[in-house]
Amino acid sequence: MKTLIFLAKGFETMEFSVFVDVMGWARNDYGYDVSVVTCGFQKQVISTFNIPVMVDKTINEINVDEYDALAIPGGFEEFGFYEEAYNERFLNLIREFNSKGKIIATICVGALPVGKSGILKNRKATTYHLRDAYRQKQLKEFDVNVVNEPIVVDKNIITSYCPETASGVAFRLLEMLTSEEQMKIVKAAMGF
Template sequence: MKKVLLLLANGFEAVEASVFTDVIGWNETDGDGSTKLVTVGLREKLKCTFNFTVIPEMLINEVNVDEFDALAIPGGFEEAGFYEDAYSEDFLNIIREFDKAGKIIASICVGALPLGKSGVLVNRNATTYNLNNGIRQRELAEFKVNVLPDEPIVIDKNIITSYNPSTAFPVAFKLLEMLTSEENCNKVKCKMGF
């Protein structure tokens, strides 16, 4: 069984998290059955961007990175406190551990910013939220990241980044493909109506 750690910061965007739970969940029931997703946070209750409340299955201090095959990080809103959790040392250290082990890391939208802050994207290609005059892409570049501003999804070795919520399903499907196979991913897409 391949396990995905869905790392949630307070203030995360529910839609960006839900694509990972759904795609990995659909694979568990209607695909090859080889994946499982575990939600993890820094707090016992997390409030997403628009006040939806989530109780993670594990707290970050309980995580053993060796038990997981991939890390998924949805973005969130600064106004909802996203960066308070996403820029914390505990959050950044999980990212570093996954990258050091060469495990897949998939992020959506500003989920790339904690990757940049952690240092795992130094001199690597990536992207992040592309609207609002490119302010978030400039922030990512400040972490010595080679930002590809016009690419919706950027894959550099083991890391997937994307530029806004519209890329959520494609990123989740790419993660599933990397964990299983293109054939299996296409099967799940069909089952989900894509």
């Protein structure tokens, strides 16, 4: 089972690293067949707070058929997150993952490009809920049924509130890729 983690410019490192760590523990300590591949528009992506990360592949190298899931960490507008998150090439990648019934897991405002892609129309989802819930209002503008809960799963799509929910999303993704029992083993081993 292979997960593509898409890093838009200005992504949050905490929301990115949780997917690497949870899948890494599952693979390394328990031999589960779960791996991650990082992706961005360029080989080096600058995160929120200016941490540079080298990705495995650029968006042009991605064949959706090679992956079982897409993970999208959120990011900060002032670090340019939406410049790439709302790019039509990325929105098309999201649409292709969804059209093939693959899992899409988002943290915080990672739900907004999924909403903008149109695949959440008339579906349940959530996103960042603090500061007057302005990000939830933005998500609602994409005809999404916004649910004010920490983690919302609608069929193949996982969305969540904020950085606090990051580990919960990663464990939910692991469960969907493996099983509830296997996820609980890894979760306990990581001290959750």
